Structures are given as structure tokens and as C-alpha cells.
Amino acid sequence: MNGLKALATTATLLLAATNVVHAGATLDGIKKNGFIKCGVSDGLPGFSSADEKGNYQGIDVDICRAVAAAVFGDATKVKYTPLTAKERLTALQSGEIDVLSRNTTWTSSRDSAQGMNFTGVTYYDGQGFLVNKKLGVKSAKALDGATVCVQAGTTTELNLSDYFRANKMKLTPISYDKSDESAKSLEAGRCDVLTSDQSQLYAQRIKLAKPDDYIVLPEVISKEPLGPVVRHGDDDWFDIVKWTLFVMVNAEELGITSKNVEEMKKSTNPDIKRMLGVEGDRGKDFGLANDWMAMVIKQVGNYGEIFDRNVGKGSPLKIERGLNALWTQGGLQYAPPVR
Amino acid sequence: MTEFRVPHPDLPPPASTIGALGWMRRNLFSSPSNIALTALAAYLLWIALPPLLNWTVFKATWSGDTREACQANSGACWVFIRVHFDQFLYGFYPEAQRWRVNLAVLLLILGAAPLFTQIITNAAKVKLGLSLLVGYPIIAFILFKGGLFGLPDIETSRWGGLFLTLVIAGVGMTAALPLGVLLALGRRSKMPAIQTLCITFIEFWRGIPLITVLFMSSVMLPLFLPEGMNFDKLLRALIGVTLFQSAYMAEVVRGGLQAIPKGQIEAAAALGLGYWKAMALIVLPQALKLVIPGIVNTFIALFKDTSLVLIIGLFDLMNIVHNATTNPEWLGFSTEGYVFAAAVYWLFCFSMSRYSQSLEKRLHTGHKR
Numbered sequence: 001m002n003g004l005k006a007l008a009t010t011a012t013l014l015l016a017a018t019n020v021v022h023a024g025a026t027l028d029g030i031k032k033n034g035f036i037k038c039g040v041s042d043g044l045p046g047f048s049s050a051d052e053k054g055n056y057q058g059i060d061v062d063i064c065r066a067v068a069a070a071v072f073g074d075a076t077k078v079k080y081t082p083l084t085a086k087e088r089l090t091a092l093q094s095g096e097i098d099v100l101s102r103n104t105t106w107t108s109s110r111d112s113a114q115g116m117n118f119t120g121v122t123y124y125d126g127q128g129f130l131v132n133k134k135l136g137v138k139s140a141k142a143l144d145g146a147t148v149c150v151q152a153g154t155t156t157e158l159n160l161s162d163y164f165r166a167n168k169m170k171l172t173p174i175s176y177d178k179s180d181e182s183a184k185s186l187e188a189g190r191c192d193v194l195t196s197d198q199s200q201l202y203a204q205r206i207k208l209a210k211p212d213d214y215i216v217l218p219e220v221i222s223k224e225p226l227g228p229v230v231r232h233g234d235d236d237w238f239d240i241v242k243w244t245l246f247v248m249v250n251a252e253e254l255g256i257t258s259k260n261v262e263e264m265k266k267s268t269n270p271d272i273k274r275m276l277g278v279e280g281d282r283g284k285d286f287g288l289a290n291d292w293m294a295m296v297i298k299q300v301g302n303y304g305e306i307f308d309r310n311v312g313k314g315s316p317l318k319i320e321r322g323l324n325a326l327w328t329q330g331g332l333q334y335a336p337p338v339r
Numbered sequence: 340m341t342e343f344r345v346p347h348p349d350l351p352p353p354a355s356t357i358g359a360l361g362w363m364r365r366n367l368f369s370s371p372s373n374i375a376l377t378a379l380a381a382y383l384l385w386i387a388l389p390p391l392l393n394w395t396v397f398k399a400t401w402s403g404d405t406r407e408a409c410q411a412n413s414g415a416c417w418v419f420i421r422v423h424f425d426q427f428l429y430g431f432y433p434e435a436q437r438w439r440v441n442l443a444v445l446l447l448i449l450g451a452a453p454l455f456t457q458i459i460t461n462a463a464k465v466k467l468g469l470s471l472l473v474g475y476p477i478i479a480f481i482l483f484k485g486g487l488f489g490l491p492d493i494e495t496s497r498w499g500g501l502f503l504t505l506v507i508a509g510v511g512m513t514a515a516l517p518l519g520v521l522l523a524l525g526r527r528s529k530m531p532a533i534q535t536l537c538i539t540f541i542e543f544w545r546g547i548p549l550i551t552v553l554f555m556s557s558v559m560l561p562l563f564l565p566e567g568m569n570f571d572k573l574l575r576a577l578i579g580v581t582l583f584q585s586a587y588m589a590e591v592v593r594g595g596l597q598a599i600p601k602g603q604i605e606a607a608a609a610l611g612l613g614y615w616k617a618m619a620l621i622v623l624p625q626a627l628k629l630v631i632p633g634i635v636n637t638f639i640a641l642f643k644d645t646s647l648v649l650i651i652g653l654f655d656l657m658n659i660v661h662n663a664t665t666n667p668e669w670l671g672f673s674t675e676g677y678v679f680a681a682a683v684y685w686l687f688c689f690s691m692s693r694y695s696q697s698l699e700k701r702l703h704t705g706h707k708r
Contacts, residue, residue: 042652043665051666052423054431054497058667081496082652082662087558094561180664180673207671316667 026098026234027287035077038064039097042082045203046311046319047103047123047226056080059122059310060101063228063245066300067099070244070292075299089114092231099241100229103199110229119242121227123311124323124332126220127159128198130205133213135192140219144169149182149191151175155222160195163221183207186214197224202317220323240286246335247293250275251302253326253335258301261294275338282338293338303333395678406669419672420679423663427679430499430654436491440502443482447475472513495573499654501683503573507580507645507655512638514581519588520627524618526593537589544586550647552579557651576648584641591633595626628702635695639688646684656680 030036040048040060048058065075081097092100093115103125104110106118129140129148137143140163150157150173157173164171174191176182183204186194194204198216205211228245230238251257254272256264265276273279277291284290300306307324308314325331351357355364367377398414409416420427429437450471453459459467483506486492498506525537544552556575564570599622607617627634649658660676663669 042649042654042658043662045665045667045670049665049667050426050431050662051668052426052663053434054426079494079496082654084650084652086554086650087652090558090561094564096561183671203665203667203670206667310667316670 024234024236026095026230027237027240029095030071030098030237034072035079036064036068036071036099037079037081037097038067039081039083039088039091039100039102040064041102042084044103045206046199046315046317048080048082048101057310059306060103060228062300062306062310063101063122064099066244066248066296067228067241069295069299070240070247070286070288073289073292073295089116092116092229095231098230098237103226104229106225106227115232116229117232117238119228119230119238120245121225121332122245123199123226125197125199125224125226126323127156127195127222127224128201128220129217130186130194130196130201130214131192131217132186133215137217140217140221141167141169143193145172146193147172147174147191149174149176149185149194151182151196156196159222180207198322199311199317199319202311202319206316236287240288243286244296245303247275247296247338248301248303248306249326249333249335250338251293251297252304252333253328256297256302257305258298261298265294271338409672415675415678416672417675419663419669419675422669423660423676426500426663427656427659428500429502430659431497432493432499432502433491433497436485436493439482439485439490443479446478450475476510476513495571498573500659501656503648503653504642504645504656506573507577507648508638508642510577511580511584511641511645515584515588515637515641516634518581518585520592520623522585522589523592523596526589527596541586541589544583545590549580549583549644550650552583553647553651572651572653576651576653580641580644584637584644587637587640588634591630591637592626594633595628595630596622598629599626631695631699631702635691639691642687642691643684656683 038061040056040058043049044058044060046058048056048060050056061080064078064080068077069075071077081091083091083097083100083102088100088102088104089110091097099119101122103123104118105125106121110116111118129143131137131143143164146169148160148171150160157175160173161171174185176185182191182194182196185191186204187208194201196204198220201216205214205216208214228241230241250271254264254269254275256272256276261276264272265278267273270279274282276294276297277283277289281290283292286292289295301309304326307321311317311319312321321329321331323332325333327334352361355361368374394414396414398412400409400412400414400416400418402408403418404422405418406416408418425434425437429440432440450467454464454468454471481487482490483498484493484495522537522541525533526541528534528537553576556579557572560575603621603625604617607621612620645655646657648655649661652658654662657680660680661673664671664673664676
């Protein structure tokens with residue numbers, strides 16, 4: 001496997017090197033094709049999954065739609081490519097997709113050696129704990145001696161043992177290969193706690209017979225910022241994807257929603273006027289239609305809307321905003337201004 | 340006076356040796372160890388059957404359209420299967436175009452039906468079989484893919500479900516058998532170049548797991564191609580599966596070839612038949628008949644191996660079921676989904692196995708011991 005990895009890295013580097021030569025190729029290709037090739041996951045509740053009619057939905061999918069709305073003024077001009085965790089980076093490196101929007105954690109190695117550019121953070125995730133309310137535990141610090149169900153062979157196991165060791169607590173881990181099995185074990189009482197990325201814990205909770213009997217503890221023991229990724233070599237394209245996300249966050253901050261975007265165009269607030277393309281040429285700076293930001297909000301919505309619709313209050317997952325609230329409301333979602 | 344001895348009319352056999360009772364005595368309670376085993380089996384059924392039936396039938400939910408309909412009952416939620424049923428069959432193939440898949444399946448059934456009956460002669464069967472083998476894939480491809488004759492183009496990434504499973508298995512089987520026969524003949528060839536080539540090919544493909552082949556084709560191959568040049572994921576999987584299975588098939592066929600006595604080939608040569616004619620008319624018909632169980636075994640393995648394409652992100656039956664379990668509206672019904680998938684796989688594999696048995700019976704010429 002190491003040889004394979006070395007081979008892949010060499011090939012990646014070669015590709016990264018050749019990519020620099022024809023900058024702007026990605027955006028040119030997209031405009032020629034007339035659609036965006038977007039890599040999504042092969043099924044992750046709330047992030048990207050296909051419904052019974054075969055339509056993709058989720059936060060990651062909405063990012064693809066927003067970028068399509070930005071470039072073409074039409075959110076439907078996306079071709080989705082479902083990718084497994086192993087093939088996602090290759091697909092991006094080889095040009096099979098233009099943007100990868102697939103719950104990928106932003107790390108230094110991916111951002112540098114693997115020739116990727118992360119365009120921002122769509123979801124601040126982190127490893128957390130799901131427990132039965134009966135235990136009466138309010139904090140992960142009180143989990144001394146607990147039996148913990150954990151997914152085998154992931155960094156989750158490492159994070160877990162590190163956290164317990166750092167807090168001088170005793171731990172009995174039980175490893176499972178499949179997330180379904182670990183949910184069933186928690187239900188049957190074989191373990192006291194289930195640990196996974198928080199976004200997953202909410203999905204696991206729905207699978208339980210009585211979801212309301214379980215709570216996700218407030219502690220987050222690892223940083224997993226998830227965001228869309230593009231490959232090195234096309235800065236114009238990088239800017240567009242990056243700012244599509246910023247526009248959605250700014251829109252929420254300014255109170256612009258998909259419903260009121262037309263009325264907002266009449267607003268007297270210069271920030272809003274600039275963003276919606278009523279005043280100035282901020283849209284044209286990107287080489288796109290001047291009102292592309294308005295199109296993104298109108299067709300897909302602001303950040304709060306897509307969060308609620310896919311994983312938040314308006315969805316079966318019911319995830320709290322938490323770290324993903326706006327910076328003005330105690331969260332981390334912050335976007336540079338449009339001006 | 341002559342006394343005729345009237346024999347007593349035949350008594351019926353003792354009640355304990357006939358009927359259900361007799362069968363049970365013979366098969367279930369014939370010895371102490373047998374009695375113990377019967378009791379154990381009965382006990383296992385007693386503890387396993389009621390919960391199983393309760394889950395699958397009595398406490399299951401059959402009607403409704405939403406997740407909420409299933410909350411009331413503790414058994415299986417078959418609504419989940421019903422809601423996703425079309426998706427399990429066709430994947431993401433656009434609804435309005437699904438008639439094309441149905442039509443192609445219908446054409447195949449109509450075209451192939453005479454092959455499985457006795458209404459046409461064997462010579463006609465060969466002709467029909469060959470024309471199907473050549474013609475049908477073209478027709479099916481045009482129907483599935485479109486882009487011609489005003490049919491909208493449907494990309495292979497939208498193919499899925501049972502349909503995709505059957506496409507991969509069908510292509511794999513029909514391509515691997517002829518290729519396997521050629522490789523087997525090549526491996527027994529007296530020409531060193533051909534022999535070495537075939538041995539290398541077979542040993543290479545048999546030496547690596549299918550999962551590696553698929554993984555390489557989807558993760559490594561794109562890195563070596565020039566940027567922007569992609570060839571179809573499904574095509575990559577099909578080529579991988581075919582080459583892989585043909586190596587296995589070659590060894591199965593070679594087993595059959597080795598069972599044919601040398602005298603057969605010499606007799607064919609004495610009749611003035613060349614290599615190909617001797618093989619096609621004398622050796623292969625006998626050899627292939629001998630290895631029907633092996634061939635079908637390989638086919639069944641291939642059919643189940645198609646589910647491995649999920650690691651390269653193709654939505655075959657297995658993966659589309661998995662995808663449905665990640666639909667936020669329908670979380671928590673993976674058991675129902677996988678039970679359904681298992682039932683479908685079993686149905687297909689069992690039919691293949693039964694067909695092979697009937698084929699063996701039909702071709703039976705008294706050589707078996």
C-alpha cells in the first residue's frame with residue numbers, strides 16, 4: 001500500500017506541476033461544457049444523498065447548486081458524480097470533477113502536497129459523544145470508566161483514546177465496522193456512549209427506536225472543518241467557489257433570504273446594494289454577470305437557509321447551529337465583506 | 340377332496356412405516372443421535388421462527404408512504420422498500436425513459452426464449468444464439484445509452500440498481516466465456532509465444548483480487564491519462580470484471596479439456612479435421628458439457644462480485660440500497676434494505692443453479708458414474 005501511495009503522490013505532483021501551465025483551464029472548460037462537474041459523497045445524510053426520486057440533496061449538494069447559479073445563473077446546471085472517500089481526491093486531480101463538495105476535512109497535507117485548495121468551511125464538524133439521557137451525564141468529562149462504541153480503523157479511535165488519556169479517565173472501547181451496528185449496540189445497552197463526528201451522531205440518533213431519549217454532549221474533541229475543494233491551477237475558479245460560500249454567509253448576516261431577495265434590491269443599505277448588483281461592478285470583478293450573488297441567494301438561499309433545510313431545524317436531523325452559527329451569534333461563520 | 344389353500348389377502352404395511360409417520364421414523368427418529376439432532380433442530384426453529392415471522396410478516400408495516408407509518412409497528416418497514424422500489428430497479432435512470440430498459444429486457448426474453456425450449460432445431464438454435472450474441476448488445480446499448488434515433492442520451496453514471504447489476508453480470512458472463520475458452524486453448528497450445536502469453540495473462544489476473552482491479556481502474560488509471568481525458572467509469576468496471584472472470588473461466592474450461600482423452604483429437608485428425616474444426620466439433624462440446632457446474636459456479640460468483648463496484652461509486656443494487664438508507668427521511672431501515680437485496684441476489688443465483696442442473700440432465704449422455 002505504501003508503494004501505491006508513493007506512486008499516487010508522484011502522479012499527483014506531476015499533475016499539479018502540469019496544471020500550473022494552463023491556468024484558467026477549469027473555468028474555460030466549465031463554460032464550454034455548460035455545466036459544473038461536482039463530486040459529492042456516495043450517501044451521507046444531510047450532506048449529500050439521493051432521495052427516492054433520485055434527486056440529490058444536502059448541504060454539499062446545495063454548494064454545487066450555488067456555484068452553478070453563480071456561473072450560469074441556473075442552479076440546475078450541475079452534473080453530480082458520487083465518489084467514495086478513496087477516489088475523491090484522484091477524481092479532482094485528474095479533472096473528472098471541477099469541484100469536490102463532499103464532507104472533506106481541511107488539513108495541511110491536502111491543502112499543500114496533494115495539490116488542493118480548500119475554498120472555505122461549509123460545516124465546522126468535530127468528534128462528539130451520544131449518550132442515553134438515563135445516564136444523567138451532562139459533560140464528556142464525567143465519562144470516566146465508560147464503555148464507548150466507536151467505528152473501527154478511523155482517526156475517531158485515536159482521538160477517543162487521546163482524549164480519555166489527557167483527562168486521566170478510564171475507557172473500554174468497542175469497535176464496530178458499520179455505523180448501523182454501533183447504533184444498535186448503543187440501543188441494546190452494550191455501550192454507554194457512541195462516538196463519531198457530531199454530524200454523524202445526529203443521523204445515528206434517528207436510527208434509534210426512541211431518539212428523544214438520547215443527547216449529544218456539548219464537548220467536541222477534534223477539529224473537522226468540512227468544505228468544498230478545487231485543484232491548484234485556476235485562481236479565477238477558486239475565487240468563484242470561495243466567494244459563493246462567502247456570499248451565502250454574508251446574505252444571512254444582512255438578512256437576505258431566497259424569499260426577500262427581490263425586495264432587498266430596493267434596500268438603501270449600500271452593502272446590500274453592492275452585493276445584489278444594484279450598485280457597482282462587484283459581480284463583474286469575477287468575470288460573471290453583475291447580479292450573480294443575487295442569483296445564488298435567490299435560487300439556493302443564504303447559509304442559514306441551506307443549513308436549516310438540510311441538517312438543521314427543518315430537516316429530520318435537527319442539528320443545532322453551534323459552531324456553525326454566524327460570528328455575530330457566537331458561532332464561527334464569518335465572511336469577508338463584499339466591497 | 341382337494342383343499343385349496345386360500346392365501347390371506349395382503350395386509351397393508353404397518354401404519355408406522357408408511358405415510359408421514361413412516362417418513363418421520365425413517366428420517367427423523369431412526370437412531371438416538373438422529374433423535375437428538377431432530378430435537379435440537381426443532382428447538383432452534385422454535386426459538387428462531389416466531390421472531391422472524393413476527394418481524395417479516397405479522398408485525399411488519401405494509402401500507403403507507405412515510406416513515407411515520409412504520410413507527411406504530413415493531414416489525415419490518417416494507418414501506419421503505421416500496422417507496423424506493425423503482426430506484427432499486429433502475430437507479431437514477433430518468434423516469435420518463437425507463438420504458439427503454441423494460442423494452443430491452445422484453446426483447447431479450449422474447450429473443451432468447453426459443454433457446455430454452457425444444458420448439459426449434461439445434462442448428463436453428465446455434466444461428467439464433469450467435470445472432471443474439473452479436474446483435475443484442477448493440478440494440479441494448481443503443482436503447483440504454485441513447486443519443487441515436489432521437490432517444491435522449493442517458494449517461495452511464497445514471498444507470499443503477501438491479502438494471503446495472505444485470506448489465507455488469509450479463510456483459511461479464513457473455514464476454515468471459517468465449518474469452519476464457521480461447522485462453523484455455525491458448526494455454527494448452529504447442530506454440531510457445533501463445534502459451535506464455537496466455538499463462539501470463541491467466542496467472543496475473545488470478546493473482547490479484549477483483550477489488551484491486553476496480554480500485555486501480557478508478558483511482559490510479561485517471562492519474563496516468565492526460566487531463567480532461569476520462570473514459571467511462573462503467574466501461575472501466577466492465578473491462579476489469581471481464582478480464583478478471585475470463586482468467587477464472589479459462590481454468591475451468593482447461594479442466595474440461597484435460598478430461599477429454601487424447602484419442603478424440605487423434606480420431607478427429609484421422610478424419611481430416613484441422614485444429615479449429617477438431618476443437619469446435621469434437622473436443623469443446625464434450626469438454627464444456629463436463630464443466631457446466633464449474634462454469635455456472637463462476638457465473639454465480641461473478642453475479643455476486645458485481646456488488647464490489649460500489650467501491651468505485653457505481654450504484655448497483657447493493658449500493659443503491661445503501662444510498663437509500665442514507666436518505667435523511669428514511670434513516671434506520673438498513674436491515675429491510677439489505678434483506679431485500681439478499682432476497683434478489685438469492686433469487687437470481689438460485690435460478691442460475693437450477694437452470695444449470697436441468698441443462699446437465701438434458702445433455703446427459705450416459706457418461707456419468
